[in-house]
Amino acid sequence: MMDLDEIFKFTIVASHLCNESENPNCVESFPKVDLRNRPNIAPLYLSFSFFWKYCPLTIMSIDLSNNSMKGDFPVDVLHCTQIQSLDLSINAFSGDIPIQSFSSLTNLTFLNLSYNCFSESKLSDSNFFKRFNSSSFLHSGALLDHRRYTLKAIVLLVGFPVLVILMVICLVWLCFQRPDILPRKLQRSTRFTPAILKAATAGFSDKNLVGMSDVVHIYKGILRDGTEVKIEMYLDHIPRESYRNFVEECKVLCKLHHKNLVRVLGWCRSRRFRAIITEWTKEENVEMWLSGSGPPWNQRLKVLKGVVECMRYLHEEWPEVDYELNTSSILLSDNMEPLISRFEVGDQNNRRRKIYRFGVFMLEMILRREVKEEFSGGDAGFVRHMRTLNPAELQQKIDERVKVTETNFHQVRQVLSLGLTCIDQSNHEQPSLAVIFSTMARAYKANLANANHRNISRGEIKGHMHVQT
Missing domain, CATH: 3.30.200.20 (Phosphorylase Kinase; domain 1)
Structure with a gap:
């Protein structure tokens, strides 16, 4: 039994739709709802959902095409289970097509959902699709676009290898041009x-x-x-x-x-x-250092000791490496460590020349700068002159900024004697690097011991003065 209010609403709505549709077939039988080219009727249709709930059994065809309707699939029309034709084409419906709801429409033989925006689904694999054909779903968005998938497959088959090739080219370019951008394991160090x-x-x-x-x-x-x-x-x-x-x-x-x-x-x-x-490294070399601040004896010893350590390393590990030993080519680090800066792969049989050059370097570290500048003949004239000096004359040429004292006099004289021995080529008994290193190490150790002793003595004196006060 239907409610009287519902029957009344049904009658009014049915008559209004019949009159507004201007359908000549819409008489008492009301066999067709046709709202084509009547967009003003769309809001009316959408607002009276109860009409579809009590859809007249005489309605066999529903045509809502070309009305610019939007929203989800109008499932209310599916309440008219007796219909034989349904046309929702040329609208803007979206979302999923309720395939299961069509099962009750056993009399439906014509369906047109073309030119909409439904969600893509595999309709072609369902029984629902078999009841109709592809013309019912042209450009509806619901069918899988095989051409688009073919295009995707072509792009994938062609684009992926191209992408790989471009990546390989980029990697090769990085390897040859900017390897520093690559991970550290792949860099050429x-x-x-x-x-x-x-x-x-x-x-x-x-x-x-x-x-x-x-x-x-x-x-x-x-x-x-x-x-x-x-x-x-x-x-x-x-x-x-x-x-x-x-x-x-x-x-x-x-x-x-x-x-x-x-x-x-x-x-x-x-x-x-x-x-x-x-x-x-900073650009200060030993020559600039000696002519500038006038470093004390302990710092000069540290430089000499560092140079000998490096010479010994190269002699034992890399005898084929030659290097320059002069005050202009030896740099100084921030912590006053000497740095040999000029070296190359050269003659392996030049040990005597290296020791000779170190002897000249030692004398330059101890003697006054003008002593060497007096000789226009370079190192050769300087060496010949040094050989003619007796110990007293030699001591007078020591750089006064070394500040020779009773404590370090023996160290200075020992290093000076070692330097003269290194440059003496009149015999074939030059000291070995081991002997030179041992001598420099003892002198450096003795200097450190004297410095520590002086610091301790000063501390004791200050302590006694404090106690007396």
């Missing part, structure tokens, strides 16, 4: 590229240029990991064989590790230049 040096020096800018000549430009740079480096860039053109020798020599120098050696980090080879990259 000693070989630098022009791109790395360009990035480290801000494009070889003038503000990073710290020195230059016709052949070499020296830059200060900062690597990607923050390491400060010194870049010696040689602009000379050398034969290919010399390039190979240069690389092999750099490989050897990069293996040197000692606290008194400027560390060689790597090299760079390109068509325009070749470069050696070393750790950055």
